[in-house]
Amino acid sequence: MIFRTSVSALALCLLAACSQGSDIASPGVSNPGTPPNNGGGGGNGGGGSTAECPTGFTEGDPVGGFTTCNLSGTYLADLTLPYVAGVAYAIDGRVDIGVDLGATGTASGGTAATLTVEPGVTVFGRSGADYIVVNRGSEIDADGTASNPIIFTSANDLVRRAADPDDFGGDNIGEWGGLVLLGRAPINRCRNAATPGTVDCDNVIEGVSNPDAIYGGADAADSSGTLRYVSLRFSGFAIGNGNELNGISLGGVGSGTTIDYVQVHNSSDDGIEFFGGTVNAKHLVLTGNDDDSLDTDNGLKSNIQYVVVKQRELSGDNMVEASSVAGVLPASDAKVSNFTFIGNATGNAFRLNTGTVGTYVNGVVNNLSECFRWEDSAGNGTAGYQAGADPAFASVLFDCAAGLATTNSDTAAAAASVAANANNTTTTDNTLAASYFPGPNEAAVTPFNTASLGSFFEPTTYIGAFGPQETESENWASGWTFGLFPTPSCPTPATADSGITIDGKKVCRISGTITDDVRLTRGNYYEVVGRLNVGVDVGADGNAADGDPASLTIEAGVTVFGGSGLDYIVVNRGSQIFANGTKQNPVTLTSEADVTDTQVNADEAIGEWGGLVILGRAPINRCRNAATAATINCDNVVEGVSNPDAVYGGITADDNSGSLRYMVLKHSGFALAPGNELNGISLAGVGSGTTIDYVQVHNSSDDGIEFFGGTVNGKHLVLTGNDDDSLDTDNGYNGSLQYIIVKQRSLGGDNMVEASSVAGVVPASNAKVSNFTFIGNSSGNAIRLNTGTIGTYVNGVINNLSECFRWEDSAGNGVAGYQAGVDPSFGSVLFDCAAGLATASSDAAAASASVAADANNSTGTANTLTSTFVNGPAETAVTPYDVTGLSSDLEPVDYIGAVKDTTDTWWQGWSCGLEASDPC
Template sequence: MGFLMKLKTAGSAFALLLAAAACTQGSEISSPGPTNPGTPPGGGGSGGGGGGGGTASCPSGFTEGAAVGGLTTCDISGTILADLTVPNVSGVAYRLSGRVDIGEDVGADGSAGGTSATLTIEPGVTLFGESGDDYLVVNRGSMIDADGSASAPIVFTSADDLERQADSDASNDDGGDSIGEWGGLVLLGQAPINNCISGTPGTASCENIIEGVQPQAFYGGADTNDSTGTLNYVQVRFAGNELSTGNELNGITFGGIGAGTTVENIQVHNNADDGVEFFGGNVNVRYLVLTGNDDDSIDTDNGYNGNIQYAVVVQRAAGGDNIVEASSAGGAVDPRSNATLSNFTFVGNRSNAFRLNTNTIGRYVNGVVDYGKECFRWETSAGDGTVGYGGIDVDPSFDSVLFDCNGGLALASGDTTTPPAAVSGGTNNTISPSSLSSGFFPGPEEGDVTVFDASTLDSFFETTSFIGAFGPTETADQNWATGWTFALFPDPECPVGTTDSGVDLNSSNVCQITGTITEDLRLTSGNVYELVGRVDVGVDTGADGTATGGNSVALTIEAGVTVFGDEGDDYLVVNRGSQIFSNGTASDPVVFTSEDDLTNSQVDAENAIGEWGGLVILGQAPINNCIAGTPGTASCENIIEGVEPNAFYGGADDADSSGALSYTQVKFAGNELSTGNELNGITFGGVGSGTSVEYIQVHNNADDGVEFFGGSVNVRYLVLTGNDDDSIDTDNGYNGNIQFAIVVQRTAGGDNIVEASSAGGAVDPRSNATLSNFTFVGNRSNAFRLNTNTIGRYVNGVVDYGKECFRWETSAGDGTVGYGGVNVDPSFDSVLFDCDGGLALASGDTTTPPEAVAAGSANTTGTASSLTSTFVNGAAETAATAFDASTLDSFFEATSYIGAVQNAQDTWWQGWSCGLEASDPC
């Protein structure tokens, strides 16, 4: 079973479960035959199942034991009193027989008379135990040098695991809920602790007995820079052993380990107790992976003062307690536990994300907490709210952390007042739904959190531009954990709510979506999704949300997901009251496209249009064109075009939210039901300003690129390329804002770049869109077709057009001051007009365009554009005077330039869009 175990409450879109029975209708894709058999287990040359068949020979000095999982086994036992190297030999694994000690304890200051030794483990080596009594202890004064590599990690695991990996029927088995199959790894050092058998905390007289080990072993001292060696690219799997209640072996136990020890790129998977536990010391950790552990994932105690950066923690469904349990010695004993964590992603649903108690402090920055229960069990014993230890507030503190906990911030049985105060008292903390992709990777919600500079806390920390464990350019296939970790990224499965078609497309499952989505659905990355016919998100809740039978649901689409249709009847409708969250990123956009595009079966890809339906989003914001009722009120609704049977839009909630689109492409869409009744690339019907739309592209649509029927949704960073009718169509009372828009028509298709209309007669709210920082390039009909009482404000634009700039109908505006106290004629400021046919089309109103242009400020008609690379500002554009669009609406950013792209260094369009440069065709 895969173990990405978010499992929030019923209906959660984060659960990864098996899909329903296979269905192939609606697709012409044929099955490629047998499915991918999976990948070999982690662990490098000696960690794979079946390698060697038990016929390899042990290196000199090692005794051969019984074969396990087809591997020759070589025993390591007793106390190692001289330096020992464990070589990587293909087909060989090393058995830890009983408790294995590296060296003898030299004491807190090295004067106890013990013997020091170093255990060196070569990259790719596998070591294993057969029971909980088999474990490794590195004593004070001795060292471990386990320095693996990304391609050859060092693996500590169980005999059972090796047998599982050798089983041809379970070659990719992550062990499910298997735990406690051997002991674990214990490192003991001479760094300070605060919980002593006797002596003064923080000094060499303070030492203690480590848990889980018998006979007793000791840790602690006074050397903050003590070195116990290196752990790098190391896995510890299926460990843990209980000597007695509360006296257990962790996956890796760090007892008094100092900052001279190197610990990075380590994973603990399915341990029976804690994943990692730090008893005092100040060892730092970078790149930490903790998966499926059965108690706490990160446990800090007895004065631990180290730093941890880049930590991903995922609990499994059937086991786990808290993600972090942070404690210190009873009473205000220094050094108190004061761990600092930066760039962490915590995902789970067991007890709490944080259990904080017993005078612990701790600083947590740049984190994402996606948890199915309460964020905190905050004991009253944690801190005391005064300024003390080290001159800082002894309460735990948080900065730049996104908290998404289904149970809220605090567990009722704990201190319920301190968590909200601590979260609000930090900087840039956010309580909002996460938008993580594949369970771990940042989406738009994470990207909106202002990052804390962790390097100001300690020189150990790297400055990052992101919160969470992974950066915005990392994916499930390419990230710092790729290759050396075990079962972190499960094989993709079609999520519940979709149907596994039983076929693959470009090595990905094809998951089909049909009918009406009646529960929240998350389209997880690693699959491709086919729309079969009209797919509805939710059931229309009406203009005011009270329609009988209405059902509000959310469709979330993870970064990198592709959704496709096979024909014009395949399209997506997000109904009133429901939401879509298309959570693309700059490096991993969401793509809506056609099957022909994905199978490379387009005859002429450059001019391909109408190969599937499109995307329709319907909301409850005001419109002015009604079937019945009063424009601008909840009684005013209408039927959206291009959809059959009818779907409705409109209402009275100007701030209505239909979700969010970010870094999203819509390609090769459009379908005609009848003349003039067609699907646009993206149709916005009565969509409110509570909807977030930025970084979107519509390419080669058979009708308009985007059309706005009323509503007030705002758009930032809009790319429209090759669309076959109008690129931007505004109608029925649209009052939103658009900033940074690149529009390029294709040679063989297109009508106007902007067509702006309103309802017949002076009906309020009239269409009154505001556009700033646009670059329009084309040669089809006109740059602007303005008619039917539309208004509109256009500033900071570049119009480079091969025909007339305007087809200005006499019905557009009336030249008087009316609606909203503004001139009801469309108006222009700081626009460079370079139209080969002049300003006005002869068959239109030829006098108003020059008057409107002349009446505006800083418009130019006699300057040729100097755009480079089609749409990037050149010298003429750079010389233009910009208009401060922020004076029109707070949505707009003030710029010092006109046009959508300031210069060659301004690359907001790059990476997530297509077709704007020769090296990136659509």
């Protein structure tokens, strides 16, 4: 049964179990009622705690199942908050740690104290009037661990999570005060007539009064203690407009302070605001904050690395606000590397305000509003960008839906700053997976060398807060943060939860026809049930009456599977697929048996699901009706699909059907009838606007990739174990292909290339193929040249146990005997075929003449390939063919074969089955 239900009917269908779907057994609910570890302090649900307060603490009213132990007033001696299961510490009003020692540490009446908070401790406030101030000369030692973070939160949060451990607070903000650290490092905004940056320059911190809390001095190395593995939630309080407590306020805090692995979630004001100082920070997570996520002010000189910002859906101002005092030194000059900013439409990624410099490198910005609000007074205060005196950006991918800058910005300065580094981009969409993790577009940005910014910065080979090896469950923010990685849900309405899990991941089912853009996010498995149509055919001209285009995006690292040959994907004309993986996290399309590890013999497993069909509007030369080839009326029905037929062809040579990058497709293929079969990937009338790069097809029961006409190009193709032809070009295909590895199974495979077309019809099939390495068995030929095909094959290595050619009389111009320019041609190819040059049924004279036409072809030299497909001395000795005159879509090369030498590892890390250590 082939499914053709629409998306609107899909949910009902799945809930009623009307699809055949997967036969994987559901494991049921594991440990029902046990809350997950969301970084949280050891509450025991809604019941009362039997825990007792440590000696010296007064017990208060229980909250959210915790015994509460009160903190209040001013602490003049060191205080430790021990971890006791079931105990939380309640802030009662303003809690001061120590009394201000002044800028010199000698203020009369000043007293130093240290607040030590043990790993796993929960501290909470009941209202905005409850907050902690660590005064100058005193310290906080809140040194948690990834498995036992320290939690600063609200009473309401504890109550919510006692009722529901998965309650991340929604839009709740401002439920208690926050945390204020005050230090003696230099600032540039003085409350009195003092010289900025001197011992006499101090100021009053925002949000605190009665008495005022003072910060600033001249001790750049001052220490206010440690915040490590700290999650602070639901804070913020306004004394007046613009005078508010943030999540964490850092006033004049010095570089002796450690801030590492710190989250601020749902503050009613800023997440973290730096008021001057020299403190550095790493691993910041700023989520759901209502004003600015990261605010740098008053002459901050700081280094910051690894920052995640995620705004709430309906609130949040700027993700960075950077400001200072115009023309005063030290200027605010934060250096920020490796950031990922996810914003909404309520604010800008960067508001660059008065007198701020700053350097921002290795970043990804995904924002629904503008990237910049760039004030004329930013930087040196002179309109127009000046390198070295204004904010600078390098290796940043800016993807801002509303454009580069707001209308009231110094747009020229913003544009100049972005243009000043060649690795910045404002024209590339982000391809972040699971919201935060790098996809192919991020991986394509050359990272900035952070060593040039100073020794604080760790060297990185990527942009963004997370590296390519990190996943949702294995990354520096997992385990201790709050609500950053919610349990993945099935994207609606296109997919539905099957109630099944594999390896702990939810299985989402998708079928029918999707007519809206759908994104398959990382963290789930996706099961294709029946025929999945992406969009409805828009026709050759894009105006079909019932046409409805859509796109299917498959994030890096996602696995999609089918359970049988009836489960496959069809991307119809006018629609697009974006299966964009990375080298470390490829997209995988495979079978249920592969995913569940139930294959009897994985090495020989073929035809376990359907495959991928992409249909475009580029020219073809085989028409189903009496139309002229390569005209708008020339279309055809693709193989392997029926009820209804899937149609391709048109006249849009640069048609764009999307992108396949770092994608592996395995164990596919299905036969409706002999000669009418689903391949691994069928590309029918696909245009040159489509990207095919770093793609593998493994163990298809039919062809690996078949090109039915069209003009699409391809690079870095790996075709392994396919049962019919590995690469099949047909129906007037005119495209360029480069870097191709073909390796047949020992027990299967026909030709490594089959090239054919319609005799005497223009455009002829005329592929241009460079840099290929073909490793074949004795079951087929390296290249079968069939009716009406031309083609140019250069810079290749063929190692085959059977003949190199099956050269039909009808190949090329259809006249027996090779004719240069109208028959297939070869240049700089090392032919090593154990059974000879051509089969007995071939036009052997044409084959020999074609090979002899280029002096750099060889049929008498044994290959010296190592590790199956890596060039050795014989290959290195061949003079390569100059492809510059062959096609502008081919890269110039100085070697033959797909893999130059042992240092050339383009195939490694994402493909499978090419070396024993990496099975499929």
